[in-house]
Amino acid sequence: MAGQSGIIDDPEVRARWDGFQWTPENARKAKEIVARYPEGRQMSASIPFLDLAQRQVGAEANTQGWLPLPVMEFVARELGMAPIHVLEVATFYTMFNLVPVGRxxxxxxxxxxxxxxxxxxxxxxxxxxxxxxxxxxxxxxxxxxxxxxxxxxxxxxxxxxxxxxxxxxxxxxxxxxxxxxxxxxxxxxxxQVERKTSCPEGGPTTLKKMAERNYDYRGSGDGSAS
Incomplete structure (x- = not known):
């Protein structure tokens, strides 16, 4: 699977990403995220932190984003976690890309x-x-x-x-x-066809007036709108 084929750890990746830090905006977001969890439970923020980091990498690289090893180590430091625990999360969820992907x-x-x-x-x-x-x-x-x-x-x-x-x-x-x-x-x-979300293609075939507003059909007997 692209983005999940293995963790890259080489000097070039280290040189590029060892100094990774949150942007000012993402630092504010990170503070808000970790505040959602009780004291001592900050490890629960690992998924949203990894997502935030991947998006920041994507913005810097003009791609969909990925998680270089130094960035995952940064997330571990931010949350007071052993790096291996962050890697366990990142390697489990395919929403996280472990190698570079395209835009x-x-x-x-x-x-x-x-x-x-x-x-x-x-x-x-x-x-x-x-x-x-x-x-x-x-x-x-x-x-x-x-x-x-x-x-x-x-x-x-x-x-x-x-x-x-x-x-x-x-x-x-x-x-x-x-x-x-x-x-x-x-x-x-x-x-990519004429329908809204998973509504019937071409529009409703029954209770058609419900597409206009929330009619109450209860008690109508013949099914006409009241």
Whole structure:
């Protein structure tokens, strides 16, 4: 899996990230995060701290972000934890990237609902644009990963790109999303067909007035709005 293939510890990474510190804004966020937990329970902040650190690395590197070993050691010091305990968290959750990824981390769901609904077509659109599973494109723009269920089965097939979901995809619409990102545009997130979230495609087929406002149908007998 791209971003999860092993922890890098070499002199170049050390030289680049050994001096990692929170930005002033993130230092304020870190203070707010750790304050959510009781005294002596600051280890509970390891997940949000790692997420915050990964986002800061991404902002500095103009990528989706990853966690160099010195950055994880910084998080351990901030929380008074042994570094191994931070590594245990970072290596368990695939939301944390342990190696560099591109500006856009394209995570294609290949679990059964998405596979049956056309995830192979989604992957084909990626491959036609030079994306390969487990690799980052030469221009550093895209990293492609095939993942397990991302929780939008009703809108299969779908992908997650950084923090956004793109759903109800076809080869054509997936290609359009990638092309728009490559042009520096912000394609529409969510379903790529005419529906809101996981509502029926084309709109409701029953209780249609509920799409206008919250009608109370109780006691109407014939189903008409009251």
């Amino acid at each position: 856009f981390h394209v995570q294609v769901c290949g679990t059964t609902p998405c596979m049956l609904r056309g995830s192979d077509d989604v992957l084909k659109a990626c491959e036609l644009r030079g994306l390969r599973k487990g690799h980052t494109t030469e221009d550093g723009l895209f990293t492609l990963t095939e993942v397990e269920c991302l929780g939008a089965c009703a809108n299969a097939p779908m992908v997650q790109i950084n923090d956004d979901n793109y759903e109800d995809l076809t080869e054509e619409s997936m290609g359009a999303v990638l092309d728009a990102l490559a042009r520096g545009e912000h394609p529409k997130v969510g379903p």
